[in-house]
Amino acid sequence: MGAIVLIAGLVARLGRRYGFPTVPCYMLVGILLGPGTPGPVLIDHPEDLAILASLGLVLLLFHLGVEFPAEQVLGSGRRLFIAAGVYIGLNVTAGLALGFALGWGTSEALVTGGALGISSSAIATKLLIELRRLTNAETPIILGIIVIEDMFLAFYLALLSPVLNDSGSTADFVVDLLVSFGFLVLLFAMARFGARAIALVLNSREDELLAILMVGLVVLVAGIALEVGVSEAIGALMIGLVVSRTSLKDRVEQLVMPLRDVFAAIFFVSFGLTIDVGDLGSVALPAAVAVVITVCTNLTAGIVTARLFGFNQRAATNIGLTVLGRGEFSLILATLAIAAGLDERIGPFVALYVLVLAIAAPLLAAQSRHFARFVPDRLLRSRYRYVRAETMSTSCTHQDQMHYTETDIDVCQECVDIGSTWVQLRLCMKCGYVGCCDDSPHKHTSAHYEREHHPVIQSLEPGADWQYCYVDEILVRQPLGRASSS
Structure with missing residues (x-):
């Protein structure tokens, strides 16, 4: 395990020099050095890393909850929610349609819809920094869409939990669905009214004790979520939202970040270990179709958003291509699908889809000005060259x-x-x-x-x-x- 984590870190460091995100680097190392690929195998049994990988998943979602800017989202205005709704609706609907078209079943289609529908906030944020677009006028809108996507993820996981738990009758499904959303409501209420009590539990002047108390609380809530039939990811995300409402938020955020990065890397490596390269050929065409669909839906959503906010063609393509990357959330959904025993092609399909977009997204986003030339003037009412081609800033x-x-x-x-x-x-x-x-x-x-x-x-x-x-x-x-x- 030490060797494969070290190699994953070295490969990710090399990838960062060329502008590639770290998530696909970790996953690629797991694929190449796992039992599903000819050549050297460092870990024969991926299940040996199950506990550590689960901890990575839990800390990843917890940190997302801690960072979640609820006030910013609620105060963003109607246009931002419409823009985010269009983006999520187009991509999730396209993913669902593809899943049904492939004949993989309703459960698999729901997983495919989520995998195609939710972008990687880490990749999008890094692209904004690396492409020096933080001061662009469209950047707050991009960040707002990412944040609303994160909020949508919690509800989507709640919807998916009873499906993955294979609820038998319609009555059982309804009961499981009510339990999932009831758990969400309980944690939302805790965030609203119980933040002070949580702060008393966690509060310590020593970072060591705060870290121990924090990890214990997160894992406990995630475990309770599993016991009541809800994904541990929801429990971790929601307890992160509770902690974000306390005075300890900044300290917790600083302490959890290195823990999140280490165990999340193990989670992505572990996912790669479960992929058999022999299965990639059978999903190559569906993955290619999914990539093309995602590029088209993203550009469409970018144009709609630009029209809502009065932006030009360049800003429209910036919006669509910056949030093109897929990563951690797609892999989380695929991991939950594999654990639930769904169609075995889901894992290789999502892995290949994420890998292709991880390479394509930075390249396409950097060349967004060329795509802007193909956006018809009548869509955004920008008739002059320097109006449609320049970046609003x-x-x-x-x-x-x-x-x-x-x-x-x-x-x-x-x-x-x-x-x-x-x-x-x-x-x-x-x-x-x-x-x-x-x-x-x-x-x-x-x-x-x-x-x-x-x-x-x-x-x-x-x-x-x-x-x-x-x-x-x-x-x-x-x-x-x-x-x-x-």
Whole structure:
């Protein structure tokens, strides 16, 4: 076990140099050095790691619950919930349809729907950092979608638990479903009213004791969840949500992160150990179809989201391709399906699907500007090249020079003086000059910038609220929640 964990760490370190996420690296090491692949085998019996892998799963979900920003989600507004609903709905529905089309059964289709429907928050967040898009205007929306996905995961696991437990009659299924959601409600109530009591149980000035008490509580709640017929993942996620409401949140988050990383790595390696490479060939075509479907649904959801928030084509493709990666949650669902004795092809299918997207997602997200060219103008009402191709950002350093946002002038005076015509009008936000756009014959607005070096212009077309900075060569949007000056 020591050897395979060490190798997994070295491979992941090598992968990080080339921009690849760590999760597929761990999984790949498990596949290559497990009993299902010809060559050296470091662990003959993957079940030997079952307890440690379960601890990794529990800590992974617990940390997610601790990090969950409930207030941010609840205060995000209706548009964000609609955008997240469209994203989740498109991907889960596509996954369900694929599962039924493959003839794997209802239980397998539900697992496939979840595996295709929930993106990897770790991969998406790392992409935003590595591609330097943290200040982009669409980035808060991406993070909001990820957070709402995490919330959706809890309810999806609750729905899936009675299915995986193979409830016999309809009455048994209903009872199991009510137990699952009742357990959720109980833990939600604990988060709302019992956080202070939990803080008293965990509170210690010594990090050593706090860590021991925390792990004991998490494993206990996860075990109780299993005893009542609910996934241990739900129990861990929800007790994390309870702890996030206490004054110990920051300390717990710091203490659990290294534990989560180590045991989560063992969980992903253990999943890889269960995969037989001989089974990958039989699921290669379904996995390829799933990848293509996911790319299409993600781009569609990105366009819908961009239209909701008034973003351009570049932002639309940024949204769709940043949340393209699948990882930990897909593997968790596959692990639960394997443990429940569902179709044995589920494991290899999800493994191959995650591996392909782990490679494809960073590459596609980095080239999102090329995909933006194929988004029809009529979908987002962005008619001009620098409007649809540039990334909207809140990082413009010239917002202090935005003095004018409105004007009564409705002509390009320089065009009038020479008897010419124009296409559209632009407003210089520093001095109030109004000139014609770059699609006009004389491009007077750009000429004004060349003379005066006033950096930011604004469109004067009805329904077009974009602003463009000549110096930074980006579209400018005020940070969310900040009103424009007038």
